[in-house]
Amino acid sequence: MPPEGFSILRQWSESRPESVRSRNGWLFGFDEFDCISPAIFKALNQIISEVTGTRLDPNPTHFHHLRKSFCSWGLLRLLLPAGCEPPDYMSEADRRWLIAGPNFRPEEVRRTEKPWNSDVFLIGQFLGHLQGRTTLSRYFHFCGELLRIYLSRSEELSPTPEQLLFAVGRGPDSENKGLDSQTAMEFAVSLLGNMAKASGIIQSPVPPRPSKQTSSLLTEILEAWDLLSVIEVKDAEAETAEAAISQAAADLGMDVNRAKAIRDAAHHLSTMTSGNGKYRHRFMELPSRNSHPATRSIIPVRPNGPFDIQTMNQFADRIEAHRGRRFLVDGVKAYVEYLWDSEGCPVFTDVKKDGAGAKGFLKLLRKLDIRDKDIGFGSFDCKGSASRAEWKEVLRLRRRRLFERWQVPHEKRSSVRPWLGIKPIFRSETPVQSPGLFAFRFTMVMSYIVLEAESVTQCEP
Secondary structure, three states: OOHHHHHHHHHHHHOOOHHHHHHOOOOOOOOOOOOOOHHHHHHHHHHHHHHOOOOOOOOOOOHHHHHHHHHHHHHHHHHOOOOOOOOOOOOHHHHHHHHOOOEOOOOOOEOOOOOOHHHHHHHHHHHOOOOHHHHHHHHOOOHHHHHHHHHHOOOOOOOOHHHHHHHOOOOOOOOOOOOOHHHHHHHHHHHHHHHHHHHOOOOOOOOOOOOOOOOHHHHHHHHHHHHHHHHOOOOOOHHHHHHHHHHHHHHHOOOHHHHHHHHHHHHHHHOOEOOOOOEOOOEEEEOOEOOEOOEEEEEEOOOOOHHHHHHHHHHHHHHHHOOOOHHHHHHHHHHHHHEEOOOOEEEEOOHHHHHHHHHHHHHHHHHOOOOHHHEEEEEOOOOOOHHHHHHHHHHOOOOOOOOEEOOOOOOOOOOOOOOEEEEEOOOOOOOOOOHHHHHHHHHHHHHHHHHHHHHHHHHOO
């Protein structure tokens, strides 16, 4: 942290109102809101990641995680029914804290015999939320657990043993007819967790990030992804959107204008569709909340395998080496604008209109040190066709360069189109969505978001 940062912290600490210092000793306790230098939050986030032992993780713990933890645990304590035992899977220390006494810090939050509507409003006030729905939908992560607790206390709403058997896939003729609610709940949690991982809603455990010095671009990519994970969606309400982006940028120590540019670039890609109306890029789908349908987020789906991490580091370094070059901008733009999710690569449909884009992307692959033998070309036309010859001429390929025959989607095998796909090959035996290709896709998408945000902020006065 620069010396002026320490000076600001000292000033904040010494000028806090006496009521704040004597009551709870919080650092951020001014009566009026004032902006804090991003350098302070960066230093604070480093301290938090060190204390929690997550500094080298791909997603180290930061200030915003603490806000969500305060909301989730604090609100669970307020809303937990009187006399109700906390969930069995919690540690003994957590269970004791949830039911031990009426008050916890800050002193204004008091647990009563029954929940009050003001509980959500009060926690939202501490978090600086304008609306209670933000607190419940994005910060409180025990809604499902509370619902289970309330239902388990109601004889009318509790499932019968027969219903529990059907819920776990056993029929009335099953040899084991005894099934308790705890076993059924464990089955449901396991099933929902596996479904969420398979659909990309939640990520699998991420291996530790290598201790090798991370490139500047990869650091920016991971910071941008963390920001998008906090915001989740681009809110249609201007006031709500402004508050969400400002809070997220402050928590991550990021310039708010850069944060907005990152959000807008991600939103642009998340809504981009191909000619058949399908989304071009992979973004997480947020589960339904409060009777609202599932929502497409602005968070790109992120690969987590060891080979993925290696591929991301490899190409982030290479892209960083060419930063500021025109061919990099053109190549990345061609990639995101022509990508087909079904093929895992850009597909160019018109030689005359798309020829420049195809040339730009091919040039980028070569500049990224991908050898010609590791670049595949997929033609949707017949061998010896005029379109293949035209593509080879535009891309300056040898006449004997092999084109793989790709199937025109949703049509007969004999159907042909003058289209061409260009795909980097990482492992010859892997399918379309290979691990290396998935990591390459994520790196290219996030590079576009970071570079586009950089371009936008540089153009601003």
